[in-house]
Every structure is written in structure tokens, then in C-alpha cells.
Amino acid sequence: MRALLFSTLLCLSFVAAHAAPEDSKLLESFADSSSPSPGSMQTSTEQILHLQNITPESILQSPIYIGQKIPITYRVLFFSNASLNQSSFKEKTTTNAITLENPNQPWQETSTGESTQSPQNQKSYEITYIFKIKTPNARIPAFEVSAISADGAYIDVATSEALTLSAIDLYQNKNYVGVVGQDLQLGIYKAKPYDEHNNLIAFELIAKQANLEDFKLPNIEKQGIERSSFNLAESRAIFYAILPRSMQNLLLEYFSTQTNRFEQVRIPVVPVVEGVTTQENLKPKNTYLIYRALALAGVAISFFVLAFFAKRLRKVLIAIGVCVLIYLLYQLLYTKTAMIDAQTKIWILPTHNSTLLEETSAAMEVKIIGEHDKYYKISTPAETIGWIRKDDAK
Numbered sequence: 001m002r003a004l005l006f007s008t009l010l011c012l013s014f015v016a017a018h019a020a021p022e023d024s025k026l027l028e029s030f031a032d033s034s035s036p037s038p039g040s041m042q043t044s045t046e047q048i049l050h051l052q053n054i055t056p057e058s059i060l061q062s063p064i065y066i067g068q069k070i071p072i073t074y075r076v077l078f079f080s081n082a083s084l085n086q087s088s089f090k091e092k093t094t095t096n097a098i099t100l101e102n103p104n105q106p107w108q109e110t111s112t113g114e115s116t117q118s119p120q121n122q123k124s125y126e127i128t129y130i131f132k133i134k135t136p137n138a139r140i141p142a143f144e145v146s147a148i149s150a151d152g153a154y155i156d157v158a159t160s161e162a163l164t165l166s167a168i169d170l171y172q173n174k175n176y177v178g179v180v181g182q183d184l185q186l187g188i189y190k191a192k193p194y195d196e197h198n199n200l201i202a203f204e205l206i207a208k209q210a211n212l213e214d215f216k217l218p219n220i221e222k223q224g225i226e227r228s229s230f231n232l233a234e235s236r237a238i239f240y241a242i243l244p245r246s247m248q249n250l251l252l253e254y255f256s257t258q259t260n261r262f263e264q265v266r267i268p269v270v271p272v273v274e275g276v277t278t279q280e281n282l283k284p285k286n287t288y289l290i291y292r293a294l295a296l297a298g299v300a301i302s303f304f305v306l307a308f309f310a311k312r313l314r315k316v317l318i319a320i321g322v323c324v325l326i327y328l329l330y331q332l333l334y335t336k337t338a339m340i341d342a343q344t345k346i347w348i349l350p351t352h353n354s355t356l357l358e359e360t361s362a363a364m365e366v367k368i369i370g371e372h373d374k375y376y377k378i379s380t381p382a383e384t385i386g387w388i389r390k391d392d393a394k
Contacts, residue, residue: 048082049147051075051158054126064133064167065255067180067211069101069232073128074143074160075110081121081150090159091141093131098138101130101232130232132211133167140165170255173262174218179254181210184265187236191271194242195385199271200348201250202226202240209257210235217241217252222348224355240349243269293328300324336368338376338393346386350375357386368393 054075064070078084084107093100107125131140140163147156170176187204194200205212212235217223220241228237243250252265303321307314342362347354350372360380366388370377375387 046080046149046156048079048149048156049145049158050077050079051143051145051160053143053160053163060163060165063260064165065180065257066133066136066167066169066171067178067214068167068257069130069132069181069209069211070165071128071130072140072163073126074145075124075126076107076145076147076158078123078125078147079121082147082156083150084125085146085148085155087127087143087145089141089143091162093129093141097133097135098140099132099134101132103129105129133165136167136169138165138167139163173253175251175253176262177218177252177254178214178216179207179210179212180257181207181212181254182258183208183256184210184212184252184254184263186265186267189267191243191269193245193271195383197245198242199245199247199269200240201243201267201269202238203250203267204236204238205252205265207235209233210254212237215239217250222355222357224348226349226351226354240355242348245271296324296328300328337365338368338378339363339365340378340388340392340394344388344392346378346380346384346388347375348386350377350387354387358384366393 052075053072055071055073059070076084087107093103105127107127110124110126142162143160145158149155170180185206187206189201189203191199191201205215209232213228213230215237220243223239223241226238226240229235230237241250248269250267250269252267253262254265255261256263300321303317303324307317307321310317340360340363342360344360346357346360348357364381366378366380368376369379369385371390372387374390376390376393377385377387379385
């Protein structure tokens with residue numbers, strides 16, 4: 001027995017003494033693999049976050065309409081001093097079916113109902129995204145949040161499932177203006193004669209939690225937006241439209257999410273005539289022109305009065321007064337004209353986003369009846385009234 005034990009020890013000593021260097025490294029590598037290297041990221045079964053979709057059932061279970069903006073809220077809990085690593089939707093959030101209105105929305109810390117000195121050091125955060133629904137079948141992608149442990153050793157990931165929503169198409173109502181929201185109110189408005197057959201109306205709309213940017217009057221060819229301020233809570237915009245003179249009231253039908261039915265906004269179309277007759281608008285004498293004419297007349301009269309008292313300079317003063325009167329008559333009676341080329345664009349209003357009234361098919365001479373900033377107000381030989389850019393006039 002002693003001889004057998006001695007022989008075994010002798011063989012082991014021989015193998016250790018003659019082992020190849022590669023074998024020694026392999027043994028060392030195998031031994032080291034049982035313990036992690038310092039600072040390496042490890043996977044742990046410990047849960048350091050909990051993600052939940054806390055959107056109220058009253059929102060998800062209520063009817064949803066195309067164009068409606070709905071809030072989707074997520075809550076995440078971090079445990080053991082863990083912190084947010086990143087959060088994102090797993091698919092695109094702006095498609096032909098949905099649009100994410102506030103992609104840069106930040107997380108907000110909330111109260112968990114527990115002491116921050118609790119053993120778990122639990123923290124709670126919430127985020128609310130606003131989605132605009134654009135088709136009858138919309139899908140809000142899955143939402144993923146990852147947290148990193150306090151020592152930075154590992155990352156935990158949680159995912160909230162995707163939501164499939166069915167939306168109702170409201171455009172079956174032929175009078176629908178495309179706005180769905182909590183409320184829509186009429187602000188200031190004004191109508192005035194536009195041409196022989198039409199009136200121009202401008203009106204302000206104020207909407208709450210609505211898609212006012214989708215507003216469009218049905219069956220009205222020429223319309224547009226003058227100024228706007230679109231926000232998630234409240235939107236304001238000034239719209240304009242060219243309406244036939246036979247239309248005495250403009251009825252807007254929007255869908256109220258508060259009453260869950262179509263509501264009407266009525267706008268009286270009562271033109272305010274600027275001048276003695278409608279044709280006065282062709283040669284408008286605005287306040288500036290009137291004041292300038294009165295000023296010139298006052299200057300001429302002043303020279304005549306001075307000429308009466310100043311005998312030595314009487315002829316000179318009278319001559320100056322006559323010149324001022326001639327200039328005044330020129331300003332009052334002279335009609336300014338200009339030539340415009342074919343394919344010149346005539347706009348409804350003097351703004352960069354105005355609706356196109358028409359595009360000329362041939363060169364023509366037009367009357368310039370007003371101006372504003374970089375635009376001339378013109379009247380064509382066919383008595384079309386609109387605005388052209390000053391660069392287009394020759």
C-alpha cells in the first residue's frame with residue numbers, strides 16, 4: 001500500500017514538472033473564469049425597476065376619434081438607489097397612423113407614498129406622451145425603460161406592451177370642420193366686401209385640447225390661415241375665407257369630447273362696407289391717405305395766408321402754395337398702374353402663407369389700389385382684386 005501511494009505521488013510530480021506553458025495558462029484561465037473581473041457589467045436577477053402604463057381606463061375605454069389627441073402615461077419605480085439609464089419606444093412614433101406631439105417630454109418625479117429613508121430607497125417617476133390619432137386603426141408602440149444599479153454593475157430592463165386603438169371617422173358628417181377637442185369658441189371676426197360676388201371674412205377660433213391645426217371649411221374653395229398659435233392645452237388661430245354674398249351665416253361643426261357630440265359655432269357674415277359704396281374699395285382712401293391730403297391742404301393754405309401778410313415774398317409764397325396744391329391734386333386723382341407678366345401669382349392676402357387667388361395667363365396692365373409691406377393691392381382688367389409681390393410689378 002505504501003509502495004502504491006509513493007508511486008502515485010511520484011507520477012504527479014513528474015507531470016507537474018513537465019507540463020507545457022500553454023497548459024498552465026489554460027488551467028489558470030479556467031480558475032480565473034469563476035470570478036468576475038473588476039468593473040465588468042453583470043446580469044442580476046434582482047429587480048431594480050418596475051414599469052407600468054397608468055393611463056386611466058376612462059381614456060382607453062372611451063370612444064376615440066380620428067384627429068383626437070390622447071394622453072398616454074407611464075410610471076416607473078426605481079429600487080435600491082437605481083437610476084434611469086434610458087427610455088424609448090421600440091418603434092417609430094410618427095407614422096401615417098399616429099403622431100407623437102411631445103417627443104421631448106421629460107420625466108417628472110412623483111411621490112411613492114413611502115419614506116425616502118426606506119430600506120429600498122424607492123423613487124417614482126411619471127411621463128405623459130400625447131398621441132394624435134390619424135387613422136381608424138392606430139398602434140402605440142411598446143415602451144421600454146432601463147435602469148442602472150447604484151454601483152453601476154448591471155442594468156435591468158422593463159417593457160410596457162403596445163396599445164392597439166380603434167378610432168371613429170367623423171368626416172361622415174359633411175359639415176364637419178375637422179376639429180375634435182374639449183371646446184371650440186369664436187373670438188373676434190369681421191366680414192367685408194371682396195368683389196362683386198363674394199365677401200371676405202376673417203375670424204378667430206380658440207380651442208382647448210383640440211387639433212385646431214386640422215381646421216378646414218368644407219365646400220369652400222378659397223380659405224387659409226393668417227396667424228396661429230398651436231399648443232397642447234389651448235390653441236388660437238385667425239382664419240379667412242372667401243364666401244358667396246348669398247351666405248349670411250357661416251356654421252362650423254366640430255366634435256366635442258366633453259359632450260360627446262357635434263356642436264355648432266355660428267359666425268354672422270355681415271359685411272362692413274369701407275367707403276360710400278362697394279366700388280369705393282377699388283380706390284381706398286385709408287386713414288393715412290386722408291391725413292396726408294389734409295396736411296398738404298393745410299400747408300398750401302398756410303402759404304397763401306403768409307403771402308397775404310408778407311408783401312415782399314408774396315409771389316414766392318403763392319408759387320409754393322400752388323405747387324403744393326398741384327401735388328395734392330396729383331396724389332388724389334392720379335391712378336397708379338403697373339404691368340405684370342404671365343404666370344404672376346395673385347394672392348388673397350398680403351402674407352407669405354396666403355391662399356393663391358389666381359395665376360395670370362397673359363401679361364396685363366393692372367391698377368395699384370393699395371400697398372402693404374412687400375405687396376401691392378391690385379385690380380385687374382377683369383376687376384379681380386388681390387395682392388401681388390412688389391417685385392412682380394413693372
